[in-house]
Amino acid sequence: MAYPTPVAVPSLQSAAPSDWDALICIAENFRQLPDAALTDFVSQQQWIDQRIGRETVTSICPAAPGQRLILAPTGPLLRDFDDVRCIADVAKIAIQQAKAAGAVRPLLWLQTPADPRYSEALAVAYLAAAQALWQPLEGREARGELQVEPVLAIGLIGLPADEANFLAATEAGRRLARDLCGTEPERMAPLRFADYCVDAFAGTDVKVKVETNTEQLLVDYPLLMAVARSSLAVPRHRPAVIRLEYNPSGPVSKTLLFAGKGLVYDTGGADLKINGGMAGMSRDKGGAAAVAGFMKTVAMLKPAGLKVVAEIGAVRNSIGSDAFVADEIITSHAGVRVRIGNTDAEGRLVLADLMSHLRQQAKDAVNPALFSIATLTGHAARAVGPYTALVENGAARKNGVSAQIAQAGDIWGDPSELSSSRREDFAFIKARSCADDVLSCNNAPSSVTARGHQFPMAFLVVAAGLDQSSALENSLPYVHIDIAGSGVDGGDWQHGKPSAAPVTSLAATYLR
Known part of the structure; x- marks a missing residue:
């Protein structure tokens, strides 16, 4: 029962390029990415592709692992009604683009808002990505797990090392x-x-x-x-x-x-x-x-x-x-009719x-x-x-x-x-007669x-x-x-x- 393993990665700079083949960046905006070369690249690309910052976009970027860069904008995050699912939603879209591009070991970086609602946002992004990647058991059995679920691991930049085990167990x-x-x-x-x-x-x-x-x-x-x-x-x-x-x-x-x-x-x-x-x-x-x-x-x-x-x-x-059938009276294990x-x-x-x-x-x-x-x-x-x-x-x-x-x-x-x-x-649900002790339900939806x-x-x-x-x-x-x-x-x-x-x-x- 394989699933994409969560891996704690201290920083983008500490990640060995040979270990990862894509970089997903989730942020409200992309003015301050984890590497100056990436920030410069995105600034230039925005002149060419006006989708950047408006929708999730995959670009070929020499500075990204595997030259795959997925930019996933969250939109506003600090309104009264916003919650961490704003990040989960875009994480699902981004991981699907990474998979479609051929990545099997993507890195994920998140610009986390300084707000208590987002204290576990990076972990939530991983769980959302794993949810999006899951495919039905019958399909995996018929076609092979690696065919329908090729992503092996997701590197989480900035995740505390002791969090990875909890995430892995939760996703299992x-x-x-x-x-x-x-x-x-x-x-x-x-x-x-x-x-x-x-x-x-x-x-x-x-x-x-x-x-x-x-x-x-x-x-x-x-x-x-x-x-x-x-x-x-x-x-x-x-x-x-x-x-x-x-x-x-x-x-x-x-x-x-x-x-x-x-x-x-x-x-x-x-x-x-x-x-x-x-x-x-x-x-x-x-x-x-x-x-x-x-x-x-x-x-x-x-x-x-x-x-x-x-x-x-x-x-x-x-x-x-x-x-x-309805109207039957059946005595429960607890002795209730x-x-x-x-x-x-x-x-x-x-x-x-x-x-x-x-x-x-x-x-x-x-x-x-x-x-x-x-x-x-x-x-x-x-x-x-x-x-x-x-x-x-x-x-x-x-x-x-x-x-x-x-x-x-x-x-x-x-x-x-x-x-x-x-x-x-x-x-x-009270009984209507001495014949029973409780009614299971009415007969309307x-x-x-x-x-x-x-x-x-x-x-x-x-x-x-x-x-x-x-x-x-x-x-x-x-x-x-x-x-x-x-x-x-x-x-x-x-x-x-x-x-x-x-x-x-x-x-x-x-x-x-």
């Missing part, structure tokens, strides 16, 4: 997340999803356990198995629960627990998606992919004092004569059982915090656009959990919007439902059996992370590149 996690999310439903069917995780963590300190026995799954994950019920007739579509666990070598001071929604394909089930709504539903496993990606970063960085446990439900929501409101709200059922298992482990954990990550609702994309939605309980809000993740995301180009859990959300991305968090709290103690110090901090709006570039779930959100912001929050 993001790459795993993109591979798992962005791959078609047969190549990444549940059992093959599990196999890919096993291979990804081979030889690391992350222990992997995969449960595929359907009889055992029915006992331990009854809601998950209801979703999977119609897929059981096809052996390769049968579900898997993947457990990943990292234990530090010394004492534990913090425990993170993650549940990941891994719908490898979502037809909607009996509430069938129509009017082309199934296109892109092989990416409904983006939450599970992000969880596995974060665990990959953990495996490479081996953080001291931090224990991380994850459960992933890899399931196919198929349609057929044995599909679960769930009335099904709509079978296309399947992800929260999978998550609830995973979270119930994690809840049990949290009872004996040191300083635990629980997270669910999912491409859960169209409402999240409608409400917050291309941002990750963080919905937290009172204990998480008291501890500032979401605020920390959002702050890190702003600096690292992986931004979030904060939401709160409200009493209306719990009223929305989430995008047209008031608080459509907040109320599912209330369902998860109830169905997973999380304590709703009035004393916040006795409650488990819990944040539901909905990446329906942020999970792919440009919001194109069929063709857009998976973004691996929120791997970067989680790594920046907990692993630095």
Whole structure:
């Protein structure tokens, strides 16, 4: 699983010319480049090519490594609404031009504004470049990695040497997340999803356990198995629960627990998606992919004092004569009777059982915090656009959990919007009769439902059996992370590149 290696380079002058074959310069303007010869060259070229300073341009420059000079202007950076993604956007364009010009080891220099918003701008530019260079797993397997991903390394001028390892580990996690999310439903069917995780963590300190026995799954994950019920007739579509666990070598001071929604394909089930709504539903496993990606970063960085446990439900929501249907009442792992409101709200059922298992482990954990990550609702994309939605309980809000993740995301180009859990959300999912304890959802699309991305968090709290103690110090901090709006570039779930959100912001929050 190769990717362009980040290399810390102290200065342009210290870079051996034979090691690099292009120079990318990202700046608001090009009046002061890292070498006087480059500054003079650009000043002369601007008389010839008026695109310079207005758009990204590649020039033949004797003073640049490999004689390739890519000038990528950012435009204004210090307006109230600007953020580090202004740099990420042009880094994606610039690296594509470097690749098209034949460069395989480009250097990247960044004119960093003296503003706290851009404190990690060089690292963000690297991550954006790696995102732009990623190509789908099926394409790499069919055509060869070096054919479709020829760039081997990116030199980062001015990057502190100790930052390179963090960047490499973060990108390794993001790459795993993109591979798992962005791959078609047969190549990444549940059992093959599990196999890919096993291979990804081979030889690391992350222990992997995969449960595929359907009889055992029915006992331990009854809601998950209801979703999977119609897929059981096809052996390769049968579900898997993947457990990943990292234990530090010394004492534990913090425990993170993650549940990941891994719908490898979502037809909607009996509430069938129509009017082309199934296109892109092989990416409904983006939450599970992000969880596995974060665990990959953990495996490479081996953080001291931090224990991380994850459960992933890899399931196919198929349609057929044995599909679960609305109005069924199914008892969750936590013993909660769930009335099904709509079978296309399947992800929260999978998550609830995973979270119930994690809840049990949290009872004996040191300083635990629980997270669910999912491409859960169209409402999240409608409400917050291309941002990750963080919905937290009172204990998480008291501890500032979401605020920390959002702050890190702003600096690292992986931004979030904060939401709160409200009493209306719990009223929305309350039982309507004595036959059940909770309603999974209404029968309208989430995008047209008031608080459509907040109320599912209330369902998860109830169905997973999380304590709703009035004393916040006795409650488990819990944040539901909905990446329906942020999970792919440009919001194109069929063709857009998976973004691996929120791997970067989680790594920046907990692993630095």
